[in-house]
Amino acid sequence: MADVAAKPIIELQHVTKIYPNGTVGLKDIDLNINHGEFVVIVGLSGAGKSTLLRAINRLHDISKGNILIDGESITEARGKSLRNIRRDIGMIFQSFNLVKRASVLRNVLTGRVAYYPAYKTTFNLFSKEDKQRAYEALQRVDMAEKVYNRADELSGGQQQRVSIARVLSQAPKIILADEPVASLDPQTTHKVMTDLKKINQELGMTVIVNLHSVELAKEFGTRIIGIRAGEVVFDGPVSETSDAQIAEIYAGQVEES
Ligand SMILES: Nc1ncnc2c1ncn2[C@@H]1O[C@H](COP(=O)(O)OP(=O)(O)O)[C@@H](O)[C@H]1O
Ligand SMILES: [Mg+2]
Numbered sequence: 001m002a003d004v005a006a007k008p009i010i011e012l013q014h015v016t017k018i019y020p021n022g023t024v025g026l027k028d029i030d031l032n033i034n035h036g037e038f039v040v041i042v043g044l045s046g047a048g049k050s051t052l053l054r055a056i057n058r059l060h061d062i063s064k065g066n067i068l069i070d071g072e073s074i075t076e077a078r079g080k081s082l083r084n085i086r087r088d089i090g091m092i093f094q095s096f097n098l099v100k101r102a103s104v105l106r107n108v109l110t111g112r113v114a115y116y117p118a119y120k121t122t123f124n125l126f127s128k129e130d131k132q133r134a135y136e137a138l139q140r141v142d143m144a145e146k147v148y149n150r151a152d153e154l155s156g157g158q159q160q161r162v163s164i165a166r167v168l169s170q171a172p173k174i175i176l177a178d179e180p181v182a183s184l185d186p187q188t189t190h191k192v193m194t195d196l197k198k199i200n201q202e203l204g205m206t207v208i209v210n211l212h213s214v215e216l217a218k219e220f221g222t223r224i225i226g227i228r229a230g231e232v233v234f235d236g237p238v239s240e241t242s243d244a245q246i247a248e249i250y251a252g253q254v255e256e257s
Contacts, residue, residue: 008033009034009035009069009070010068010206010208011066011067011068012029012031012067013066013068014028014030014065015028015030015031015062015065016028016062016063017048017055017060017062017230024229024230025048026052026230027230028064028231029052029231029232030232033206034206035204036206037206037207037222038196038197038200038207038209038221038223039206039207039209039221039222039223039224039225040210040211040216040217040220040221040225040238041053041209041210041211041224041225042210042211042224042227043226043227043250044228048227048229049179052210053208053210056069056176057089057091058082059091061075069085069088069174070085070088083114086114087170088172089175089176090111090167090174090176090205091167091175091177092163092164092176092177092178092180093178093180094178094183096156096162096163097163098151098163100150100151101151101152102150103147103148104143104147104148104149104151104162105131105134105138107163107166108134108137108162108166109130109131109169111134111137111165111166111170112126112133112170115130133171134165134169135147137169138162140195140198141162141164141165141168142161143161146158156183156184157184157192160181160192161195164196164199168203172205173206175196175199175206177207177210178210180192181193181213196209196220197220214243218246221238222239223236223237223238224237224238226248227249228250233248234249
């Protein structure tokens with residue numbers, strides 16, 4: 001059983017992403033992420049952090065290599081098996097991506113959509129269990145009292161917590177968060193990062209967060225991966241990472257500018 005437990009939840013094998021205009025987003029990346037890790041990805045703007053997350057849940061296709069999710073290739077998956085793998089991966093965006101004119105409850109329920117055949121969600125036939133699950137997800141991020149508010153009545157931090165609840169109701173194995181706190185004030189930032197950390201620790205979901213802030217990376221991450229120009233230039237436990245090493249991730253910029 002030990003070898004089964006040790007299987008990484010995400011494996012990137014020689015992953016290269018070249019955009020149609022020729023820009024190299026990712027260069028031959030080899031990376032394993034294990035079940036239950038809280039990984040923080042840091043690097044300059046344009047380094048390839050978003051490209052990496054979008055490759056993992058196949059929001060876009062990669063040009064070379066292979067990505068395995070819990071042992072299954074998402075790169076090669078088609079149709080139903082692709083949908084099933086995607087269901088295991090929740091995504092959180094900097095801009096929240098809520099349906100602004102819909103209620104908080106309805107937004108969180110959309111996390112369940114992947115579990116229904118298309119005709120059912122068209123007619124809004126969410127089950128009682130799903131509504132209960134959505135409510136519990138909102139409780140977990142302290143947003144239950146806003147369940148009937150419209151999303152656009154909430155502050156940015158509250159909207160991000162609703163988007164976390166939406167991901168929770170999806171019940172994924174992996175949460176990918178692309179600069180989830182970039183547009184939030186420091187206090188709200190702390191709340192959102194703490195929610196993600198709690199979800200990681202209490203529910204065992206693997207979390208990967210792209211962050212601009214090294215301070216946040218050190219405070220919340222257990223592992224730091226540094227990306228520069230589409231390549232992994234650093235990978236290590238936060239506890240053993242020095243400030244000089246982090247500065248090195250950002251190196252190269254000074255000469256260029
Ligand atoms: N759709 C796209 N088409 C062409 N180039 C892109 C596209 N998206 C991102 N890039 C380029 O890929 C590189 C990595 O971008 P990105 O992953 O967004 O970086 P980060 O998230 O670290 O700021 C950058 O040079 C960026 O300009
Ligand atoms: Mg980005």
